Amino acid sequence: MVKARVDVPDVSGRTVPAGTLGTIVEVFESPALGYMVEFPEDDELSLPVLRPDQIEPASAG
Numbered sequence: 001m002v003k004a005r006v007d008v009p010d011v012s013g014r015t016v017p018a019g020t021l022g023t024i025v026e027v028f029e030s031p032a033l034g035y036m037v038e039f040p041e042d043d044e045l046s047l048p049v050l051r052p053d054q055i056e057p058a059s060a061g
Contacts, residue, residue: 001058002037012044021058
């Protein structure tokens with residue numbers, strides 16, 4: 001699990017607020033490192049690709 005460090009616009013037509021938990025579903029290495037993240041708000045599956053500085057590990061508790 002990861003946590004959004006920033007507000008993420010245009011996720012299934014909404015903005016996912018910073019602090020929302022999500023799951024990395026794919027990692028891209030080219031042309032730059034990015035992570036496709038699924039958030040609970042993704043009912044239409046518009047999965048954003050976020051840079052490493054836009055997410056952080058979710059604390060386990």
